[in-house]
Amino acid sequence: MxxxxxxxxxxxxxxxxxxxxKWASGEVFTYAVVxxxxxxxxxxxxxxxxxxxxxxxxxxxxxxxGRGIATRATAALVAEMFxxxxxxxxxxxxxxxxxxxxxxxxxLGFTEVRREPAPPPAAPSGVGVDVVWxxxxxxPSAP
Numbered sequence: 001m002x003x004x005x006x007x008x009x010x011x012x013x014x015x016x017x018x019x020x021x022k023w024a025s026g027e028v029f030t031y032a033v034v035x036x037x038x039x040x041x042x043x044x045x046x047x048x049x050x051x052x053x054x055x056x057x058x059x060x061x062x063x064x065x066g067r068g069i070a071t072r073a074t075a076a077l078v079a080e081m082f083x084x085x086x087x088x089x090x091x092x093x094x095x096x097x098x099x100x101x102x103x104x105x106x107x108l109g110f111t112e113v114r115r116e117p118a119p120p121p122a123a124p125s126g127v128g129v130d131v132v133w134x135x136x137x138x139x140p141s142a143p
Contacts, residue, residue, distance in 0.1 A: 019044075029080075033060065033073045040064035043073045045081055045090070052088035053134075054081055058104065065100060071107050078108060082137055092133045093118075095126035105133035 022028035030044040041060035048055040056077055058070045074092075081087045092110060094101035095118060105112075110133035118130040 035069055043077050045077055052086055054087055055091050071104050074104050075108055089134055089136045093130040096129040096131055097125060097127045110135045
């Protein structure tokens with residue numbers, strides 16, 4: 001990911017400070033992914049386009065990939081977001097070349113809704129096209 005370049009301890013401290021402020025404002029909710037007590041990544045959600053839709057994102061250290069960790073973390077985040085009454089839908093985007101990331105929304109029942117140009121900067125391994133997946137709020141179950 002482009003933000004990894006030049007990453008150091010101070011950038012982590014700055015990120016955590018910004019995350020705390022954005023959490024307090026209800027703008028962005030960021031979670032550490034910590035299976036077995038070891039931090040291996042993060043997931044977050046943020047309001048999207050001023051509507052009742054929110055975007056989800058996730059990132060894992062490469063050594064943690066391929067074990068279902070991102071899927072479980074994202075599933076937990078989906079459940080938390082749909083517990084909030086104002087969330088109508090959730091979206092996940094990833095670069096078209098990132099086939100590993102496409103497995104998460106597919107497993108969680110998201111539907112691919114469009115492909116669009118990715119905002120710069122694109123990851124070096126990316127093609128600059130975002131795949132957008134959507135999951136609508138489940139209908140209330142009948143009594």
